[in-house]
Amino acid sequence: MKKVHGMELRLPEGKLPGFYAQIVKKLAETNALADRDRSLLFVYEEGREAVEQLLDHYKVPADTGPWLLLGAKEEGWELARSWTDYGVETRSGNLFLDLSxxxxxxxxxxxxxxxxxxxxxxxxxxxxxxxxxxxxxxxxxxxxxxxxxxxxxxxxxxxxxxxxxxxxxx
Structure with a gap:
């Protein structure tokens, strides 16, 4: 388990689909992402500053908060019906718990x-x-x-x- 920062991007309206793809490509270059789920990024502490600078460059604000990377569901985690109120399962199978x-x-x-x-x-x-x-x-x-x-x-x-x-x- 590892603490990460959740960053919910508030993408500007009216931008072409390539705008978000460009940001995601640049984010991948930072090696700061633990994972992502749509516009919610999970960022390692050591890469947080780089991601914040990148988002500032593109003028994309983000709401941030503490999250905990629990691991993959296959590692034995059992999810209750209320899971989606408190956490996220990403496409890659990682489980993140919203510590707020x-x-x-x-x-x-x-x-x-x-x-x-x-x-x-x-x-x-x-x-x-x-x-x-x-x-x-x-x-x-x-x-x-x-x-x-x-x-x-x-x-x-x-x-x-x-x-x-x-x-x-x-």
Whole structure:
């Protein structure tokens, strides 16, 4: 997982289709793109400045925000019906989570023998946009609405687990 910047391009109206294609070609030359989905660019931190300069040159404003590249769906991610409210699956199969709306947590048992991570995971899945299973529920990753952070903590505590914030990759 890697933090990236999402940049939603606000393309000017009345431009020929080649205008956007020219920008995409120049963006590819920067090696800054992690991926893209229509007019939403996912940019690595180290290339953000180059992309911003390029967009300034073409006079294309962009709305930016923090996103997390989760990886590919084939890596074990299961998407809930609410996924599209919180994330994007690109044509290349990458999953990106909008960190302004959601966060990534895991359930950890610590050293508790009486923890019930599978039961906690089962209940927490009802409130997730996506999850990536790991053995027995412990270590399973959950993408949840930021406003449900407290609920996730209470669910974990009820089953003697801890909800750990994971949207700050090491």
């Amino acid at each position: 709306l959601a966060k990534l947590i895991s359930l950890e048992t610590g050293a508790r023998d009486d923890a019930e991570p599978a039961q906690a995971a089962r209940q927490l899945k009802e409130h997730t946009a996506a999850f990536k299973p790991a053995g027995g529920g412990s270590g399973t990753l959950f993408a949840v609405d930021r406003q449900l952070d407290e609920l996730a903590g209470r669910i974990a505590k009820a089953y003697r687990c801890v909800a750990v914030d994971r949207d700050k990759p090491q």
